[in-house]
Amino acid sequence: MRNICVKVSYDGAGFNGFQTQPYGRTVQGEIEKAIKKLTGETTIIIGSGRTDAGVHAQGQMFNFYTESTIPTERWAIALNTRLPKDIVIIEAYDVPEHFHARRSAKRKTYRYTIDTGKFPDVFGRQYRFHHPTPLNVDAMREGLRFLVGKHDFTSFTSIHSTKPHHVRTIYEADFVQEGPIVHMYITGNGFLYNMVRVIMGTLLWVGEGKMASSEIKSILEGRNRSLAGPTAMPHGLMLLDVEYSSEKQG
Known part of the structure; x- marks a missing residue:
């Protein structure tokens, strides 16, 4: 076998x-x-x-x-x-x-992509969430930093999560802007059901000025899904990479 x-x-x-x-x-x-x-x-x-x-x-x-x-x-x-x-x-x-x-698996990396252009790109629209109004990406980046490290991510997962616990470690997370295109890259040891999309939906509130970046910390500590923002649309999300030990031994 x-x-x-x-x-x-x-x-x-x-x-x-x-x-x-x-x-x-x-x-x-x-x-x-x-x-x-x-x-x-x-x-x-x-x-x-x-x-x-x-x-x-x-x-x-x-x-x-x-x-x-x-x-x-x-x-x-x-x-x-x-x-x-x-x-x-x-x-x-x-x-x-x-x-x-x-x-x-040791590490997983996801990317969420937003298009802030006035009109959606007809060739890229199926891989980007179109948000035609300006976003404060610096504020979103500041909010994202509160999530790096080992935390209980109950506030950032679906209420339908079946995992026995919601503690995960985020190793790296950042925003990269390329003209009207904004990418969020996030790498961790594992992700909960809807976790990246809830993080993105909450950070969109920050980018829109509906929430201060510092509130991400209190949402995380509150451990309650109702504190966080909406679940972002699925089509902007991509699983980029899954990493294993160098010997691929598991």
């Missing part, structure tokens, strides 16, 4: 999220169908995490077990010929039997 780790990118617009659902098209469902077509095996892939409906990924990771003798270097091409055009396998490599794409 082999354990194979795979890096995949996908346009989330046409999916009901990454994880298999009773209804709707999912990334996991399409990949598992492709593996079955290729090998005849019924497989359940293990994702590094879930992405919600409409959220994109440039570097999602998953692993799966197979009895297939297909050479590792052939998996990406073989699966891509059996996948829809909005899913692309980037690479595949062998990992130890105990490797687990979610539990072995």
Whole structure:
């Protein structure tokens, strides 16, 4: 039995999220169908995490077990010929039997993108949240700094979160502005359900002048979802990267 780790990118617009659902098209469902077509095996892939409906990924990771003798270097091409055009396998490599794409992950990086231009970009609109009025990005950056470090992020996750605790560590977080395009990059050891989108929705209030950047600290300490802002739209969010130990041992 082999354990194979795979890096995949996908346009989330046409999916009901990454994880298999009773209804709707999912990334996991399409990949598992492709593996079955290729090998005849019924497989359940293990994702590094879930992405919600409409959220994109440039570097999602998953692993799966197979009895297939297909050479590792052939998996990406073989699966891509059996996948829809909005899913692309980037690479595949062998990992130890105990490797687990979610539990072995050390760092994850997300990007949320806002377009502050007067009109949406017809070619980029599906990957950017259009906000046609000015934002105070410096104030948003100041608010974001309160979230760096190890904290209880109860205020910044969905009330439907099923995790046993909401303590996570944010290693790095910043805003980068490129003309009318504003990117928020955030890297942590893990993220809760809707966490990045709630952070972004709250910081939009800061950018609009509805809230002072210093209030982010009290919202964090309050540990109550009702204190934070709305959940930002999913299409502006992208999972950029998932990092493992250098030996890929998990």
